[in-house]
Amino acid sequence: MTIAMLDPSKFVALVTGATAGMGEAIARRFVEAGGRVVATGRRADRLARLAGELGERLHPAELDVRDYAAAEALLASLPEPFRAINVVVANAGLALGLKPAHEADMEDWRRMIDTNVTGLVNTVRATLPGMVERGRGHVIAIGSIAGDYPYAGGNVYGGTKAFAKQFCLALRSDLVGTSVRVTNIEPGMTETEFSLVRFKGDEARAASVYEGAEVMSGADVAEMAFWCASLPEHVSVARLQATPTDQAFARPEMMRRKAGG
Known part of the structure; x- marks a missing residue:
């Protein structure tokens, strides 16, 4: 039996955090497949540049996801070909610092909560509401295996x-009967600007995180998002958790280093 995947030319996707890494790769994947993308950042x-x-199938829009009023204003101002959004990829997020809780910078904590939690909710x-009203849509959040597996x-x-x-699990409960799907994609180690941001521009320290192992790329995560969105509308992937083959859990030291075996 052949599975009839959705026609990617019908996608009108909004991708947050599209200026680099996973978000940029996701925007590229949808546009290159024939869809339209509202790329924000x-x-x-x-x-x-993107x-x-x-x-013309990509509409760039400057947006800070922490500002709900700005998000509403953006949606209201979209050109007609980009108004009927049916895929939302909530990708914007960051990690800051790696200090133990009793030494952590409170401003780093606030910024992570404001971006990763408030930004997602916004x-x-x-x-x-627009997707529910149209009876079609897909919310894809870019989470992390860190939501399951803690590390120092x-x-x-x-x-x-x-x-x-x-x-995302609660959204699924709320949206039963609306035909709007919800997916939380939870990647493991992925080489993007993530570590560079976490270590506040320290390139050497950021590069050391990935030494000796073949980790995932933003394009790998983009393919996961595109696949989930492309599945027939009666199929909904609740959670997709993926790691590099050489990683088991969230802590980098638990990876099997190719260099050292």
């Missing part, structure tokens, strides 16, 4: 990803 110059490269609440220094970051997991 705080770095307007990067969005402009739009210049991908063309994105979903702003876009969900991952305190608040892991907590925000545990929130994403539980929030």
Whole structure:
């Protein structure tokens, strides 16, 4: 029996955090498959470059997901071809610092909560009514295996990803009967700007996180998001958890290093 996947040319996706890493890769994947993408982020110059490269099927929009009013205003101002959003990829998020809880910077904690929790909630609440009204849609949150598997220094970051997991499960309960799907994609180690941001620009320390192991890329996660969105509408992936083959859980030291065996 052949599975009839959804036609990607019908996708109108909103992708947050599309200026780099997973978000940029996800935006590329949907556009290159023939869909339309509203690509958001705080770095307007990067969005402009992406739009210049991908063309008219990508609409760049500067947005700080922590600002709910700005999210609502953005949706109200979208050009007609981008208004009927049917895929929302809530990707914007970050980790800051790796200190134990009793030494952590409170400002880092606040920023992670504001972006990873409030930003996710804002994105979903702003876009969900339209999808419910149209009777079609898909919310995809980019979580992390850190929501299941804690590691030293991952305190608040892991907590925000545990929130994403539980929030998505609760959304599924609320949305039964609406034909709107919800998926939490939970990647393991993925080489993007993640560690560079976590270590506040320390390139050497960021690079050391991935030494000796073949980790995932933003394109790998983009393929997961695209596959989940492309499945027939009666199929809904609740959680997709994926790690590099050489990683078992969240802590980097639990990886089997290719260099050392």
